[in-house]
Each structure stands twice: as structure tokens, then as C-alpha cells.
Amino acid sequence: MSFKFHELIYLLLIYNMYMFKIGNVKVYGKAIQAPMAGVSNKIFRKFSEKFGAAVTWTEMTSNVGLKYNSEKTMEYADIDKTGVPTALQIFGGEVEDYINAAKFFDENSNADFIDINMGCPVNKVAIKSEAGSALVKTPEKIEKIIKGIVAVIKKPLTIKIRIGWDENDLTYLEVAKIAEKAGAAAISVHGRTRKQMYTGKANWQAIKEIKDAVSIPVIGNGDVNTPEDAKKMLDETGVDAVMIARAARSKPWIFKQINQYLKTGKYDPDPSIDEVITLLNEYYEELKKLKGEKNALLQLRGIATHWLDSFKGAKPEKQLIVQQDSKEKMFIAIENFKQAHLKWKRKHVD
Numbered sequence: 001m002s003f004k005f006h007e008l009i010y011l012l013l014i015y016n017m018y019m020f021k022i023g024n025v026k027v028y029g030k031a032i033q034a035p036m037a038g039v040s041n042k043i044f045r046k047f048s049e050k051f052g053a054a055v056t057w058t059e060m061t062s063n064v065g066l067k068y069n070s071e072k073t074m075e076y077a078d079i080d081k082t083g084v085p086t087a088l089q090i091f092g093g094e095v096e097d098y099i100n101a102a103k104f105f106d107e108n109s110n111a112d113f114i115d116i117n118m119g120c121p122v123n124k125v126a127i128k129s130e131a132g133s134a135l136v137k138t139p140e141k142i143e144k145i146i147k148g149i150v151a152v153i154k155k156p157l158t159i160k161i162r163i164g165w166d167e168n169d170l171t172y173l174e175v176a177k178i179a180e181k182a183g184a185a186a187i188s189v190h191g192r193t194r195k196q197m198y199t200g201k202a203n204w205q206a207i208k209e210i211k212d213a214v215s216i217p218v219i220g221n222g223d224v225n226t227p228e229d230a231k232k233m234l235d236e237t238g239v240d241a242v243m244i245a246r247a248a249r250s251k252p253w254i255f256k257q258i259n260q261y262l263k264t265g266k267y268d269p270d271p272s273i274d275e276v277i278t279l280l281n282e283y284y285e286e287l288k289k290l291k292g293e294k295n296a297l298l299q300l301r302g303i304a305t306h307w308l309d310s311f312k313g314a315k316p317e318k319q320l321i322v323q324q325d326s327k328e329k330m331f332i333a334i335e336n337f338k339q340a341h342l343k344w345k346r347k348h349v350d
Contacts, residue, residue, distance in 0.1 A: 020241070022217055025113055027054050031053060034188075034221060034248065035059060035117070039249050041076075045086065054255075055241075056085075061090050063100070067093075086112055087158065089117050091117035092131040098149060099152060102157070106153035113158055115188075134165075136169075137165050139174050142182075150182065156185035156186070158186040159187055164193045169193075173210065180216050188218075188221055204220070207220045207239060208236065208239075230262070250309055251310070253270065284296055314340035316340075
């Protein structure tokens with residue numbers, strides 16, 4: 001198919017309209033896959049990219065684990081060089097642990113940039129390790145970490161934060177300004193406090209205030225569950241992109257839908273149940289190559305229940321999916337779930 005000159009110019013304008021830079025890394029798109037512990041492994045990132053995520057993020061990778069040559073830490077940091085940028089997220093330890101880990105991964109990984117987790121709210125990270133969202137309580141430590149890392153790495157450094165520890169300790173503007181001055185190339189903001197965990201409403205106004213206060217790119221996160229939500233956040237906050245977490249875990253095709261909606265105002269419906277089952281089979285086969293049959297099966301259990309969540313009327317059959325101990329039995333259980341859903345649909349929808 002040949003394009004006329006004016007059509008080509010139009011496509012280039014559309015292409016560049018959705019581009020921004022994190023340091024020297026060009027990002028083409030407004031929908032970004034969030035880092036998620038236990039979820040955003042290499043195969044999940046591959047599927048996110050397949051559906052149009054503009055950037056993918058690793059699971060959080062322990063700085064302390066690196067000191068002890070943890071096999072799991074090195075697995076998390078294993079990044080295929082793909083078509084879109086990938087961020088390697090690190091967390092935990094003293095200031096020197098952050099600096100040493102960032103330097104190591106700067107030199108020994110395919111990551112396009114290094115990201116610091118300053119947002120994880122779980123007790124194991126935020127309280128016991130004094131990392132993740134606990135860092136927003138100590139802006140002076142954040143400054144030391146960022147300055148120390150920027151001095152020894154070549155890749156751009158980014159941070160992912162929450163807006164504060166609780167409603168009485170909102171440090172987001174102070175942290176954002178410190179991060180920019182210290183040399184961070186971008187900031188991702190989850191619009192909740194640590195106390196909120198994943199409940200309540202995300203504070204998009206706080207995200208907007210950060211965007212208005214700094215000149216580096218800001219990526220908004222929180223309560224983006226649909227393409228309409230993504231556009232609304234972009235319009236209301238002015239962020240450079242939106243980061244999708246739980247919605248992407250449940251339906252990775254949301255990246256494609258967001259991209260379509262931002263460009264045309266319309267988007268394709270969710271895949272049919274047959275299409276989702278085909279995707280689950282592809283996902284399992286990819287996982288098996290990477291992790292072996294047993295681990296692939298364990299991870300597929302969680303993925304399957306999330307991806308099938310929107311198909312109603314078959315709750316008992318769905319519960320059986322996670323109890324199966326082989327691929328064959330699991331896909332029989334998935335087929336039984338499908339038949340129960342279709343029976344329910346004929347009764348309630350048709």
C-alpha cells in the first residue's frame with residue numbers, strides 16, 4: 001500500500017504527538033505497563049508490548065539480593081532487548097545498596113533506564129525494609145540515593161512514588177522537586193498514600209500538582225481501569241503518560257484499547273472467551289520455555305482467573321481452575337468454565 005505525501009506527514013505528526021523522552025530514551029505512546037510484584041515477569045512484559053504498552057517495567061528487584069547473588073534477583077533483572085523501552089526497578093537497603101545496584105544494572109542489563117521503587121506499600125517492603133513507600137517519609141535519603149546513583153550511571157534514572165505516608169504526611173511536592181533537582185529523569189506517581197494501600201480513590205489533583213511543579217516527565221498511576229479513564233487522567237492532570245497496573249493484570253489488551261481511543265475516540269471490544277483461552281495457551285507455552293512446566297502452571301493459575309474475570313455465571317467452575325495440577329486438566333477446567341459461562345449468557349443475555 002502506498003501513501004500520498006500528505007497522508008505520510010499526517011501519520012508522522014500523530015506518531016510524534018504521542019512521543020516524549022525520559023532522559024535520552026524516546027517513548028512513543030501514552031499507556032505504560034506498571035511494575036507489579038509476582039506479575040510483570042518477562043512473559044507478561046512481552047504480552048504487554050504485544051498489545052501496545054509504550055514502556056514495560058520489571059518486578060521490583062532487591063538491591064540486597066544482588067549483594068548475595070540471589071538467583072531470583074538476577075531472574076527479575078533478565079531483560080530481553082525488545083522494541084519498546086524497559087525499566088528495571090530496584091528497591092531496598094542502605095543508600096550504598098541503591099548506588100551499587102544501579103551501577104551494576106547500568107553496566108550489566110538490557111534495561112533502558114533504572115527505576116527506584118518508592119511506592120510499594122506492603123509491610124515487608126515499606127516497614128520491615130524501610131523501603132518502597134517508606135522512603136517518602138525521608139526526603140533527605142531520597143536526595144542522597146538519587147544524587148549517588150546519577151553520579152555513577154549512564155542510563156536515565158526514574159522514581160515511582162506515592163503521594164505520602166498518610167493524609168497527615170503528604171510529601172509528594174517536596175519529593176518531586178528534590179528528585180528533579182537531584183537528577184531524576186522522570187517521576188511516576190501513584191495517587192494514593194501508603195495508608196490507603198490499594199483502596200479508596202486516587203488523588204489525581206496531587207498528580208496534577210506534581211506535573212505543574214516539575215519540568216521532567218510525570219507518569220500518572222491510580223484508578224485507570226478503562227480507555228475513558230486514561231483519557232480523563234491525561235486531560236485533567238496533563239501527565240505525559242498513564243501507568244496501568246491492576247487493569248493490565250486483568251486484561252493486557254487494555255493498552256491497545258487505550259491507544260485506539262486516544263487516536264480515534266473508539267476502541268475494540270474485549271476479546272471473546274475463545275480468544276482469551278487462545279491467549280492463555282500462548283502465555284503458558286511462553287512461560288514453560290522460561291520457567292519450566294511446574295512454575296508455568298503455578299503462574300498460569302493466577303493469570304487465568306484474572307483474564308477470565310469478566311466472563312460471568314460460572315463461579316464454581318472458575319474456582320476449579322486453580323486446583324488443577326497439569327496443563328491438560330487446567331484447560332479442561334477452563335473449557336468447563338467456558339461452557340458454563342455460555343449457558344449462563346444464553347439464559348441472561350440472549
